[in-house]
Amino acid sequence: MEIKKTVLSKEQIQARVTELGQEITSDYGDKKLVMLGVLNGAFIFTADLCRAVDLELEIDFIRVASYGNATHSSGTIRLSKPSEIDLKGKHVLLVEDIIDTGHTLAWLTSHFAEMGAESVKICALINKHERREVEVQVDYSGFSIDQGYLVGYGLDCAEIHRNLPQVYSLAD
């Protein structure tokens, strides 16, 4: 698939990440904050976002696995890499590159609440709507986008294009 057009420029992303970082900084204050980036897609967003947050915080990454293609249909999900941080009594902020059907974040939110986190919130760079199947409350939403196959800034197409510095859409 060919790259069609720029959806989010470097400047737009940088400005929004700075704003999100400021919001998170003022909302959490001296609470014990743990940012959990969801691999692989969120590795770049997490790296930029954590540097826009002016707080003492812990950072870890988790990885989600689904049986077959279940993440995008039935929501049968497990963690292939759980967090190595003891989350009891801490405030978890899940950091995602994109929300699509909603299954991944719906599952992660209830999973970490069950693990004893004091609170679980979501920060997603892109909240995409065209395929939403499960409602999720997005506490910090970078950009709301209706549709498109998006790549770049962590987002891939068959593992390619994650390193592009902007977000692009691919032609159908």
Ligand code: PRP
């Ligand atoms: C993407 C994204 C989310 C999930 C969202 O990950 O990073 O984790 O899909 O989809 P959903 O809302 O439909 O559950 P993907 O499975 O593509 O893996 P990746 O992060 O390694 O690219």
